[in-house]
Amino acid sequence: MKPRHITLSTTPSAHDIAGLRLGDIVYLDGLMYTAREGVYMRALEVKANIPEELPSQSAANFHCSPAAAIREDGTFDMGAVTATASFRFAKWLPEWMAKTGAKLIIGKGGMSSKDYKEYFVPNGAVYLSTVGYGTGALLGRGVEKVEAVHWHEELGLAQAMWVIKCNHMGPFIVASDLEGNCLFERENARISEKITRVYEGTRPAVLKRFGETDDRNDELIG
Amino acid sequence: MISIDLLQKTAETLMDKAAIEIPDDYLAGLQAAAKSEDGELSSFVLSAMLENYEAAKQDRRAMCGDTGTPRWYVKMGNEAQIDGGPVALEAALRRATANRTDGVPLRPNRVHPLWRTDHNNNVGINAPEIEYGFEPAGSWIDLITVHKGGLFGTDYRMLFPSDGIxxxxxxxxxxxxxxxxxxxxxxxxxxGIGLGGGKDTCMVLGKRAACLRVVGDRNPDPRIAELEDELKELGNSIGMGAMGFVGKNMVIDTNIEVGFCHTGGMQMSVHAFCLSSRRAVARVYDDGRVEYRTDPNWFTAYQRRETVEWPADTIEASQ
Known part of the structure; x- marks a missing residue:
């Protein structure tokens, strides 16, 4: 069965979000902003005012630093767009979502089902993963316009808050739903069932590492 | 004498090529993987990647928004001479990195590890790395740039002879x-897998095995070549594919490089290059010719030499 393809607004309704299923392919229209550790720290720890009206302008937070430059005349040149791994931002996300009303968290690799159940579901939000990784050129084609860039002087171009107008930007994959299910954990479980036979004929290293495990259901994050 | 302006111009072209053009050997490997893949989501991912390579070439935009950490490998024929010497060459490579970060544009990834200072040009303290190699004959310089991703997929372990295969x-x-x-x-x-050396050498060998050898290439030691085949197959039998979805393609190829190590140890490193496998190569001659290619051909017989001397009559074999 081929995945479903869906077009979604970056200010989606509760009904739109409820209709998404794990593994759906999504294309986005509307305003999206990038925010990662630099923006989170500045907004939540330094308490700087967030320079956009959220979530009325955008409820889509992209964990991304674009390959982009600011030209001398103040215009922007945005080439490729690729996400960065999201699990590192779990520390700030509950507060960020409460403050900004973000409904779509977009990034690489997803979060844990624990994160989804604890603060995505109560906020009516889901996680969209980029594809690949990464389809930087395809996503770059979906950038109709760079509306603004904030805090680039304080944070540098990579950590700045880029506000992007998306025109059918994608593909993204739905990686969580409103029950808090996690696409990556579902896939991990399917793979883990058969993995023991692959390890036949290998042996654990004679010198152990502190904290090492033999449980191959484990993963590095979460 | 090789012109420094030509070296910088060539280096700038290489920055663009590495970021925008998927190397043919890897593309063919991924096309074959896409054909064999039957995992529903994994298949979608691979077809999206193939489309992405085309979009990058058509638009002349980077394949991936994460530029990784651009670095340089320089290989010099024994007779090569640079206008301005090696210091001028290093300055030219740093300028090329900065200019094309802004020009393509690429993401300025490089920051100070503690103060997070970003020069917005991928140049800073010890960045970009510039590594050197030499060959016994020739008055050319090979410039190789690799933009490898920076955060995941690499690890090191001290194994011992008793751990074995x-x-x-x-x-x-x-x-x-x-x-x-x-x-x-x-x-x-x-x-890429590095075996032996010390910890640092092991990491360097493994990284070069991933980034400086092409798909389909085999180690000249037939038993190592056999292990490369075996490990490739093993990786593709995990049942995992692109993005960690159910699938059968984890590995496009597995390359092993070795270095003599301490008699009690068997250091091992593993390095995953990525879906964009960004590498570009040019040979610059002293008569002004420039030849672009995608195979770094780094691991020559001379680079893997095992003996004390390198006899003159083997020079030809190294070409």
Whole structure:
């Protein structure tokens, strides 16, 4: 069965979000902003005012630093767009979502089902993963316009808050739903069932590492 | 004498090529993987990647928004001379890195590890790395740039002779499974393995095995070549594919490089290159010719030499 393809607004309704299923392919229209550790720290720890009206302008937070430059005349040149791994931002996300009303968290690799159940579901939000990784050129084609860039002087171009107008930007994959299910954990479980036979004929290293495990259901994050 | 302006101009072209054009050998490997893939989501991911390479070339935009950490490998024929010397060459490579970060544009990834200072040009303290190699004859310089991703898919372990091949397979699988989950390693990728040396040498060899050898290439030691085949197959039998979804393609190829090590140890490193496998190469001659290619051909017989001397009559064999 081929995945479903869906077009979604970056200010989606509760009904739109409820209709998404794990593994759906999504294309986005509307305003999206990038925010990662630099923006989170500045907004939540330094308490700087967030320079956009959220979530009325955008409820889509992209964990991304674009390959982009600011030209001398103040215009922007945005080439490729690729996400960065999201699990590192779990520390700030509950507060960020409460403050900004973000409904779509977009990034690489997803979060844990624990994160989804604890603060995505109560906020009516889901996680969209980029594809690949990464389809930087395809996503770059979906950038109709760079509306603004904030805090680039304080944070540098990579950590700045880029506000992007998306025109059918994608593909993204739905990686969580409103029950808090996690696409990556579902896939991990399917793979883990058969993995023991692959390890036949290998042996654990004679010198152990502190904290090492033999449980191959484990993963590095979460 | 090789012109410094020509070296900088060539280096700038290489920055663009590495970021925008998927190397042919890796593309063919991924096309074959896409054909064989039957995991529903993995298949979608691979077809999206193939489309992405086309979009990058058509638009002349970077394949991936994460530029990785651009670095340089410089190989010089023994008779090569640079206008301005090696210091001028290093300045030219740093200028090329900065100019094309802004020009393509690429993401300015490089920051100070503690103060997070970003020069917005991928140049800073010890960045970009510039590594050197030499060949016994020739008045050319090979410039190679690699933009490898920076965060996941690489690990090191001190193994011992008693761990043997079984221990090597175990650590290899551990790395692929651990970093493969959720696709953190950006697989399917070229996997490089370093064996032996010291810890630093082991890491360098493994990284070069991933980034400076092409898909389909085999180590000249037939038993190592056999192990490369075996490990490639092992990686693709995990049941995991692109993005950590159910699938059968984790590895496009597995390359192993070795270095003599301490008699009690068997150091091992594993490195995953990525779905964009950004590498570009040019040979610059002293008569002004420039030849672009995608195979770094780094590991020549001379680079892998095993003896004390390098006899003159073997020079030809190294070409």
């Amino acid at each position: 079984k221990g090597i397979k175990r650590f290899y699988l551990d790395c692929l499974v651990a970093f493969g989950k959720r696709g953190l390693a950006c697989q399917p990728a070229i996997i």
